Amino acid sequence: MRSDYLFTSESVSEGHPDKVADQISDAVVDLFLGKDPEARIACETLTTTQLVVLAGEIRGKGIMDEAGNWAPGVQQEVEDTVRATVKRIGYEQDGFHWKTFRFENNLHPQSAHIAQGVDASGNKDEGAGDQGIMFGYAADDTPDLMPATLYYSHKILERMAADRHSGAAPFLEPDAKSQVTLRYEGSKPVAATAIVVSTQHGKGYDEGEKEAELKAYVKQVVADILPANLLSDATEYHINPTGSFEIGGPDGDAGLTGRKIIVDTYGGASPHGGGAFSGKDPTKVDRSAAYITRYLAKNIVAAGLAQRCTIQLAYAIGVSKPLSLYVDTHGTGTVGDDQIEAAIMSIPKLGGLTPRSIRTHLKLNKPIYQKTAAYGHFGRQPEGDFFPWERTDLVDDLKAAL
Template sequence: MSRSSFFFTSESVSEGHPDKVADRISDTVVDLFLSRDPYARVACETLTTTNLVVLAGEIRGEGVMNTSGAWAPGIEAEIEAAVRAAVKDIGYEQSGFHWEKFEFINRLHGQSADIAVGVDAAGNKDEGAGDQGIMFGYASNETPELMPATLQYSHNILKKLAEVRHAGDKRLEPDAKSQVTILYEDGKPVRATSIVLSTQHAPGLSSADVADIVKPYILEVLPEGFTDENTVWHINPTGIFEIGGPDGDAGVTGRKIIVDTYGGAAPHGGGAFSGKDPTKVDRSAAYACRYLAKNVVAAGLADRCTIQISYAIGVAKPQSIHVDLHGTGKIPEAVLEDKILDFIGGATPRAIREHLGLNKPIYARTTAYGHFGREPDAEGGFSWEKTDLVDQLKALA
């Protein structure tokens, strides 16, 4: 039996964290290529360190790179310009990492023919999964976003501070991390017992100065009464934090997968999202699992829902589905396991892409403050956060 009263903690990292800089660059490349070819194949990894950005991985697409591995005219310069613009947008104009001055190395190459033959549709063969693996989706009714409260509030803190920084507060710099610990009673979040924030800052500020700046903004994004005199605060607990971002620590694509998903409140299959086109089920099927789990909770069929789907590389049909309603279900899990994939065309890679409209340049916006718990936008971003299956799911009850 699961415990009903406990403490739980999740962390988030800002858009200027070195790993998130790498994620942003990788998905900027994905967006660029999808804008040229909606069916481009992209697996782009990024390394960032002191005044250096390196791209590696495999690609294919019309207007990008042909099957012989030759770049389309002008695309290499366009890639570099897009990468520099992304870093500029984050806000890095520091001596150790400057959007205009870092060395740029592009080592992207053509997609492996062995992978392509398994993924491509041909004859009677449907498009196969871009890799084997297990993908999870989760939803909980503990926040309006149907996300774990610990992670949602951690994201909200850093998103607010980024808004303040972009609005012109030069005392705050791009690199930051947050962490929220919450006491749950009867399975519901009741108060924050600990809040940790480390943020890069302008020279000359003390930890007390930084605390005075950020604490009002943190309180603004937390529910009223969620902190009290017993809440423990740690603001820049190591003291000075002037050297940050890729200059302070190397960044690599895909190292913040728990931040990207559910903050440890749900399982993770292990695959990263950023840098991958939607044929890669690490990304698209994880989005589909979240979509289904969120709709189950939004339909009132459970307070919490975890969904797992598995795939074999090159095979279209999922190998398995597992639904866990954590003892809160109003419907047997077996009913959902039998029916729910039908709502998204059987959850083949092609069906997921088409149902959620994933062949669009919508991915750079996902790389900070979570891939989930976001609002669907007019350009098709965060389509997996829609709750348009609610009526169909209610009909199963």
């Protein structure tokens, strides 16, 4: 590992067109899981100027039958949920308005061939909803054990969104992006070398005193979020570097579910298996196995077994047992990585990391997903049923197994 280097991560706001799509898809997931905890859902969303389109496969009691007939009233519930999501984000613009955009619902029944591989039957345990590789990561950069570059990128935009919603920053509109570059010495961040924030804004905030007000506001947000020891006169700021940013959101660029997988995870600090999360029920290991690998990595670091940890799992569609488990503590482990692997597989409550055991242990069959769809799936505070994979309640089990 290099002893001195720069690293950068970006985030995007809840009003970014891809994040609008993610939040709509997960709002639909929550709607259906609220009706049937065993529902199967793969909901993709497209957003563009005054248009939202849903597509994908679903199955569930009280939702849709095998012939594709909707249960009474559910189609309208879907549309109402979609519009409520866009309203909550804050889009009331000519090019994208929650009340007037055109809506298309192209959801249809799940393929019977997929269902037969995933469902438990006879002596066959529930299989993975797809093949793939999933990664989890944790590092002691921050109190939430996340890479600092991504952690601060998220926090800047979360603060700006809160100020927009409260009216404290009425010149802000929903679409925004941030990027933080930190200089590391060893494994620790020591200085912020560059901050980039591009935010959609009200009319006139691209020139004169109004532009200066916006830029001063963003700099104050950065100063409130980043530790003071990371900022200095040498920190470069690029605030709305292209100039005007009045047209944004789905009116400015089309949005699709699943296009911000690095923003959703570790900001590039960890490998990524390629599968998106939003719009998928927890039988899809793209989602559930990514959550359990984060849970495992975070607990390993929280237990003091490593300063950094990357974990990979692999699955085959229709097969319950994972094909492989890989642990890498990047030379920071206090015990061997192979010992940690063996310890994980020996803990009874983890159930061998089968899809069903993951869902059972983390209690994933609940409508808890819309909150994940902006500002990252990881590094969030567990509260009630939400973000159970961020708990550090496996620390004692890991220590006992080792």
